[in-house]
Amino acid sequence: MELKVYADRMSQPARAVLIFCKMNGIEFEEIKVDFIKRETVSPQFKAINPVGQVPVMVHGGFKLFESNAILKYLAHAFPGVADHWYPTDLFKRARIDSVLDWYHLNLRNGIVPLVQSTALARPLGREPNPQVAAQAESILPAAFEMFETFWLEGDAPFLLGNTQPSIADLNLVCEIMQLELLDDEVRDRILGPHKRVKKWMEDTKDATMPYFEEMHALLFETKASCKSSSSPSLACRKPPAGPLWPEIRHTEA
Incomplete structure (x- = not known):
């Protein structure tokens, strides 16, 4: 059965799924879905995922969305995936599940609205919202x-x-x-006090090279191109002209 992964590499959960497939030698077709161009809310895409988010996996006739669910499925559906990714040991697996559940209501609950109300506001057809940004950032220290x-x-x-x-x-x-999409000063304010987190990030990047670098190239290219332009807040990646959709959700909530 052919595996298809619908993804936008600007989506953090989509990058995780793509890196996992590459790391484990899982053959797949990457189908690019551009959330800035509203492709995630197109009728064609919503026929695949009715909630209009990436990533989505289609394996034969089986469709699945939500990156945590996709990663767990891939870890067991394909032979040769090393046990450390999602162990068969019940206790080890449960602890990994606890981290994944925690991060959705904590780290992700702060990072997504912070980035979408600042760096990604204008590409998403909105005005930057300092109040939302401040509230989102207040979640992150704890x-x-x-x-x-x-x-x-x-x-x-x-x-x-x-x-x-x-x-x-x-x-x-x-x-x-x-957080790389934010101004350097803001990113450093958030991550600067947490040296162990920064060391863990470097270790995880090193362990997933060269695919980590490959899958994050678009993020850094977007940041660099917009930083060198006169367009504020990544506005150089503009949405198409026309009426805005009432709600745009480019990654899983």
Whole structure:
């Protein structure tokens, strides 16, 4: 059965799925879906995923969305995936699940609205919203403190005291990388106090090279091109002309 992954590489969960496939030698067709061009809310895409978000996986006749669910499926559906990604051991697997559940309501709950109300506001057809940004950023100090003091155990390089990365490491590092779209001063204000988190990020990047770099190239190209232009807040990646959709959701909530 042919595997298809519908993704926009500007989406942090989509990057995690793409890196996982590459890391584990899983053959797949990447189908690009551009959320700035409203392709995620097109009738054609919503026939595949009615909630209008990426990533989406189609494996034969089986369709699945939500990156956590996709990563767990891929870890078991394809032979040769190393056990450390999503262990068969029930207790180890449950702990990975706890990290993934936690991050959606903490790190992601701060990072997504922060980036979408600042750097991605105008590409999404909105005005920057300082109030939303401030509220979103206020979530992050406690989230990163919890990350650093609880999920990173001892001197181990990866989450939960592991010596090799899991799908939790992959999803969380791709999430935090979205902060690269912010002004350097803001990003450094958020991440600067958390040296263990920054070290973990470097370890996770190194463990997933060269695919980590490949899948984040678009993010850095977008940041560089907009930083050198006169257009504020990534406005150089403009949405198409015409009426705005009432709601745009480019990655899973």
